[in-house]
Amino acid sequence: MPTPARVPRRPTRAAAKVGLIDKPPRPLRKGATDETVQQAIYDAVMDHRLPPGIKLTESAFSAYFGVSRTVIRKALLRLSQKGVVELRPNRGAVVASPTPQETHCVFDARRLIERELVRMLTARHTKKQVQQLRQLAQRERAAQQEGAGRALVRLTGEFHVRLAQFAGNPVLADLVSNLVSRTSLIIALYEAPGMPACRTHDHFDLIALIEAGNGTAAADAMAQHLTEIENRLDLSAAEGPLDLSQVFDAP
Numbered sequence: 406m407p408t409p410a411r412v413p414r415r416p417t418r419a420a421a422k423v424g425l426i427d428k429p430p431r432p433l434r435k436g437a438t439d440e441t442v443q444q445a446i447y448d449a450v451m452d453h454r455l456p457p458g459i460k461l462t463e464s465a466f467s468a469y470f471g472v473s474r475t476v477i478r479k480a481l482l483r484l485s486q487k488g489v490v491e492l493r494p495n496r497g498a499v500v501a502s503p504t505p506q507e508t509h510c511v512f513d514a515r516r517l518i519e520r521e522l523v524r525m526l527t528a529r530h531t532k533k534q535v536q537q538l539r540q541l542a543q544r545e546r547a548a549q550q551e552g553a554g555r556a557l558v559r560l561t562g563e564f565h566v567r568l569a570q571f572a573g574n575p576v577l578a579d580l581v582s583n584l585v586s587r588t589s590l591i592i593a594l595y596e597a598p599g600m601p602a603c604r605t606h607d608h609f610d611l612i613a614l615i616e617a618g619n620g621t622a623a624a625d626a627m628a629q630h631l632t633e634i635e636n637r638l639d640l641s642a643a644e645g646p647l648d649l650s651q652v653f654d655a656p
Contacts, residue, residue, distance in 0.1 A: 439479035457502035527620035561603040595638035
């Protein structure tokens, strides 16, 4: 899998500031709410357009989206509850920047949860679920072949979330969704140049084991898959500053 497009790497872990770069304030966008702003920021983080450690300045986002700072504040608060944004007293908000120790904790949690979820799914899967997982993996492969890095990041995460949902435990599926969000931040921060974070063919292998009803092998394959993702990280970091028009208006 080709490495998704990356922002320039930074020499330190200090948070950079996101602001408008020679851009006039935008007019009010009709219908903009804290939910739509939250989704736009969340998508930009998950797509690696807003890298870990970047400062999210309320005034800049307010001017860009054409909404009040109160709307931006609400959106950032909700994102902080998902672990995507960190709210620092007297310092504002930044995109969460997991440490190496937190990275290991996230992957430990994912191995514990996802290996059991895939075992559960293997015992109770339906043909329709297998078909949907295979279609999603095919979309991943197409994104890989087209070099669509942003789409590929999103789809690989969606595969793990969908698999967890199909296992039938909504509480664990919600935990996986949050862990996948944190993993996307980790990949944006630590992915080694030239090393794919999540290999598409691993997902096809998992589907085959689930369809065959081999729960033990499927659980082991999931654990190995997550371990390989973790082992391909290089503990580096990324940097801004960024132009918000490039973040949100880029195709």
